[in-house]
Amino acid sequence: IARDERDRVAAALESWSGADILALLVHLRLKKARRLFRWLGDDVSLAVLAELDPRTHGILLERETQRRLKKLVCRMKRDEAVRMLASLPRKMAGEIIDGLDDPEGWRRDLSYREDSAGEAMRRGFLAMPQDRTIGDAIEHLRQRSDEIDRLDALYVVDEEYRLLGYLRVRDLLLTPPETRLGDALRLDLVSVDAETDQEEVLRLAERRNLRVIAVKDPEGRLVGTVTPRELAAIARDEAEEDMLMMAGVDPHSTAHDTPLQIMRRRLPWLLAGLVGAAGAGAAMAGFEDVLAQAVILASFIPAMMAIAGNAGIQASTVTVQALSSGDVWSGDILGRLGRELGGALLNGLSVAVLAAIGIIAISTVFTIENPMSLALTCGASLLTVTTVAAVLGASIPLALDRLGIDPAAAMGVVITTSNDIIGVMVYFAFAQAIYL
């Protein structure tokens, strides 16, 4: 379709819906998709962007001219425009903002710290002074009904835009029209500072079962709101971040990272893992003479490391998950570790018995020296390693959490490294004691 016939393609796409065009773009190579996007009229472009997560707008837009971007920004909703600008390279966004009305306002909206309530909040909200009546408010809403795109609550503020309370839409519906807003307002509104961490906002909403949270600036003025939709987005983002951090990747990583970004976002954890592995290697060097006497022992190193790694990651993931969903009963921590120990012993025993049987079975086909004693060595090591790794995996996140460190961040590498070293040392200690 898209080779170079700009006019024909643009005319053909003019009648398509934004979603359909996006579906087409997604099937093109990025370069082609960007070129095609440049050809579209402004209306069509806006329809396409509306279908796309604003945080990924930058991918499509990074080759656009400033003039066109400025035009698009002016016609987008404020929240979406802010998120779109945030997805562009900083310099490019700065130049666009300079060309807009009220560059200071835009700059302030873009300046909220990442992962703060200010970044996630919705800027469009309705606020009225307290001395108006419900009837006034309804009249006002009727007049502006074209502009209003979502109506979650009506906020009541004083002359300086400081928040006094709110009314739910049903209050407007169910309260006599002559009532003053100030007399009907609900006071159970929780508000947070714009700099509050999004994670904290989410926990607050979940713990207190809140629908809407107001966001204030340092002077106490209402600047935005966090509604169920924003809460859903925060919950998704936080879960994604946890997952990426656990895998040892910077939480900003996306599938569109350039090779240099990939390096910056992953290399630190690779190096940390390498340092841990060097520790395991050094531990092994101490047993060089054991290994020299029976090279076959080396064949079981992968098994020890794999079991230690898997058992540790399993236990720690369950723990991190429970911590982040608030499902850790602090009075039950000993009980939790006890159950973890019980489960680890059962798993370790199963793995050990199966491995031992496997070794003896193989020894009937291939010649292995002392198969019984090798089976015993491997079985005992697997049982010990599984148990230690699972108990460590379950306790390290709890300890990190106590120390105020995000357990997801430190987890991957800390657990893998300690388990690698423990796995190798336990194995060679048993080998020295039993097999030789």
Place this chain on the structure above:
Amino acid sequence: IARDERDRVAAALESWSGADILALLVHLRLKKARRLFRWLGDDVSLAVLAELDPRTHGILLERETQRRLKKLVCRMKRDEAVRMLASLPRKMAGEIIDGLDDPEGWRRDLSYREDSAGEAMRRGFLAMPQDRTIGDAIEHLRQRSDEIDRLDALYVVDEEYRLLGYLRVRDLLLTPPETRLGDALRLDLVSVDAETDQEEVLRLAERRNLRVIAVKDPEGRLVGTVTPRELAAIARDEAEEDMLMMAGVDPHSTAHDTPLQIMRRRLPWLLAGLVGAAGAGAAMAGFEDVLAQAVILASFIPAMMAIAGNAGIQASTVTVQALSSGDVWSGDILGRLGRELGGALLNGLSVAVLAAIGIIAISTVFTIENPMSLALTCGASLLTVTTVAAVLGASIPLALDRLGIDPAAAMGVVITTSNDIIGVMVYFAFAQAIYL
């Protein structure tokens, strides 16, 4: 506090809020918490349960008598009661249901397939026939305003409860009261079958930017709705499930699992990992004579396995994440793999150079045979292993996704196993070629 003075404790707690009592329970051992909970009056118990995620009610309730559970169920909201019953052992829930009015209705509510729209939906919603007017509807809402706890939309249905459309609360506010509902209704309502997968519901809502999705039974009758709140809960659950599956744990795992549950939910993946490690061990056995000639080579096995594992998990997590958030541009897959290859080469080169320098530095302190050649062996292996692992890690989830397999499920073990084997073989191949 809680030793055995039942009456005094119960009396003291009577005046506490549900949240405060829950905060106390959480600090007790589970057994004590359950005993204390049994002592509470019904009102207080309900207040405590209201603060707790219904899916974890079973933990507190599993020692309660049937009579008391029945009383609690009758006084809970339907949605919460259904979720609470689902958290109890199946037999216990069955016995309670038999004692309730309309056991068939309860059984149907509990029978929705796990992870289906029917399981997640909200049952409380407002529906009215199309021939009533807006004024009637508002009057009806006014009368029932005590019972209504959330008001997202008013659904308009025909005589057989089949869905015709809906009105948003603001429509009630902004439309003249004498209008018939049938004339004012919005038709852009998307509805799904109760058996639809929750993940699909979530994608639908995100792709089409929907606030509310209606849930119908097979006869087309409205049975519930999915609102932003339910969507948020679905998003969180899906992310948690992905994370647990990636770690090789059954997605139902919780911090309250018993040892037997731990075994059932983790052992399969441990065994799969062991089989993979056995493969790596067998690969190594093929190089036994290489190892016998230079035992020091064994010290670098952990480094190869760690790098292969970490690089693979990093790349695959980013890919899985992108797939689940719909951020994979199918036209850009080659570009994505190219960028991944570029990043992997950069990372591999860094790791290789640093490791080689490290080996040479160590050789000035400890005696190592042929340090330059060992450094070259390790560097070349690390570069190769990092690159292969990252590219495999990025492509396997894409391939699984094409085949219709959930990439998160198969990932952990498939990637770790293949990377372990590749890591060991690449390393020994280089060792044989360069070092010996």
